[in-house]
Amino acid sequence: MSALLDSFASAFDALATRDAAGLRDSRRAALDDALRDGIPHARVESWKYTPLRSLERRAFKASDAATAAFDPALLAGIAAPRIVFVNGRFDAVHTDTSGLPAGVTLRALSQVLAEGEPRDANFLARKFERADEIFARINAALADEGAVLRAESGARGTSPVNLVFIGAASEGDRAWHLRHLVELRDNAELTVIEHHLGDGAHSHLANAVMHVHLGQGAVLQHARVQDEAASASLFARTDAVMARDADYRRLDLELGAGLSRHEFNVALHGNSAKLHANGVLLANGKRHLDTRLGIDHVGRDTACELTWRGLGAGRSKAAFHGGILIREGADGTAATLSNKNLLLSAGAEIDTQPVLEIHADEVQAAHGATVGQLDQTALFYLRSRGVPAEQARSLLTAAFCRETLAVFDDTALRDALAVRLDAALNRLEAA
Numbered sequence: 001m002s003a004l005l006d007s008f009a010s011a012f013d014a015l016a017t018r019d020a021a022g023l024r025d026s027r028r029a030a031l032d033d034a035l036r037d038g039i040p041h042a043r044v045e046s047w048k049y050t051p052l053r054s055l056e057r058r059a060f061k062a063s064d065a066a067t068a069a070f071d072p073a074l075l076a077g078i079a080a081p082r083i084v085f086v087n088g089r090f091d092a093v094h095t096d097t098s099g100l101p102a103g104v105t106l107r108a109l110s111q112v113l114a115e116g117e118p119r120d121a122n123f124l125a126r127k128f129e130r131a132d133e134i135f136a137r138i139n140a141a142l143a144d145e146g147a148v149l150r151a152e153s154g155a156r157g158t159s160p161v162n163l164v165f166i167g168a169a170s171e172g173d174r175a176w177h178l179r180h181l182v183e184l185r186d187n188a189e190l191t192v193i194e195h196h197l198g199d200g201a202h203s204h205l206a207n208a209v210m211h212v213h214l215g216q217g218a219v220l221q222h223a224r225v226q227d228e229a230a231s232a233s234l235f236a237r238t239d240a241v242m243a244r245d246a247d248y249r250r251l252d253l254e255l256g257a258g259l260s261r262h263e264f265n266v267a268l269h270g271n272s273a274k275l276h277a278n279g280v281l282l283a284n285g286k287r288h289l290d291t292r293l294g295i296d297h298v299g300r301d302t303a304c305e306l307t308w309r310g311l312g313a314g315r316s317k318a319a320f321h322g323g324i325l326i327r328e329g330a331d332g333t334a335a336t337l338s339n340k341n342l343l344l345s346a347g348a349e350i351d352t353q354p355v356l357e358i359h360a361d362e363v364q365a366a367h368g369a370t371v372g373q374l375d376q377t378a379l380f381y382l383r384s385r386g387v388p389a390e391q392a393r394s395l396l397t398a399a400f401c402r403e404t405l406a407v408f409d410d411t412a413l414r415d416a417l418a419v420r421l422d423a424a425l426n427r428l429e430a431a
Helices: 003-013 024-037 109-115 118-125 134-142 376-384 389-407 411-430
Strands: 082-086 104-108 147-151 161-168 174-184 189-199 205-214 219-227 233-242 247-254 259-268 274-283 288-297 303-312 317-326 334-343 349-358 364-372
Touching: 003 024, 003 134, 003 174, 024 134, 082 104, 104 109, 109 118, 109 147, 109 174, 118 174, 134 174, 134 205, 134 233, 147 161, 147 189, 161 205, 174 189, 174 219, 205 219, 219 259, 219 411, 247 259, 247 288, 247 389, 247 411, 259 274, 274 288, 274 317, 274 389, 274 411, 288 303, 288 334, 303 317, 303 349, 303 389, 317 334, 317 364, 334 349, 334 389, 349 364, 389 411
Parallel strands: 082 161, 147 174, 161 189, 174 205, 189 219, 205 233, 219 247, 233 259, 247 274, 259 288, 274 303, 288 317, 303 334, 317 349, 334 364
Antiparallel strands: 104 147
């Protein structure tokens, strides 16, 4: 057994809440499945561009029960309502749930497990059948913390609900496993922002799975900003299910970490459900970013619009898989995917794989992917008007990435995300 899996097995034996909420059997089964099938190798198609050979030789200690210290300045500009986790531990001191709208609750998973009501934690019992779902299986075995956000039917939020996850420097390499639930019942409307931040140099591993359930007519605006420490490893998975007339607007900004992989899966089960999901992969240095989309159109007249942009600099690698499945009976579906990428150095690598599978009639579907360099004509135009070369490159690169922010109509939200994106672009230029 690899050092990585061996450390996870040891963490399971010491997990205080492994039997909570009637989860003993499902947790044990998930761990056994993971240990039996092992770490996927490079010949497994879904891991082709993200080899795990180096990672599987590492061992991680479980995160301490107490929260690690961090610079409170990281929370500047992240207003209440917010819930904060540091190295995978709930931080009650910096959490502030004031301002939650009527009908909306926000709790830590540890609080849910302590109450012992199985129905409130039933999302933890989900099974992951495929051998390549290694980190989801480990999460099912070990997750003992996370954010549980629920909105009752008709609830409306005017301010974003902030979910803050901080990786802080501590003694030794730590690993934590978080499971989240975002549930909007019929006709509820919320804005949720995930902040994944690093404080100090560390090489921790974070493994998170989020379930998003959108009821009939629910509207969710969801931003995820991943800006972790340069040596951190992050494995994230989002599984969303949409009912009839639900509207899901999503932006992922992958700006940090040394190794980051995000799997974003959405099942549009209800008729006329709509998904608009954009993202930016910003890779520099020796970083490795991997994003996999799995969009499943089941209901009639559903729609998805996906716009993703990638930048590769230094000796970095970025991988993007955009999978769209239109099932039999999903007539009237409209699906588009655009993935454009810029190589800013000769040593960078970007691999993109758009996949469109159609089993229905009367659909509109298109996908495209490109990997290239900055438009020399546009550069020449700016230079001819007196713009210095470096500034011209910066302007074109920023415009290329900022296109994705249009997923949100809220001007204040777009502006706040633009600040985070521009800061990451500035770091890229300074490197």
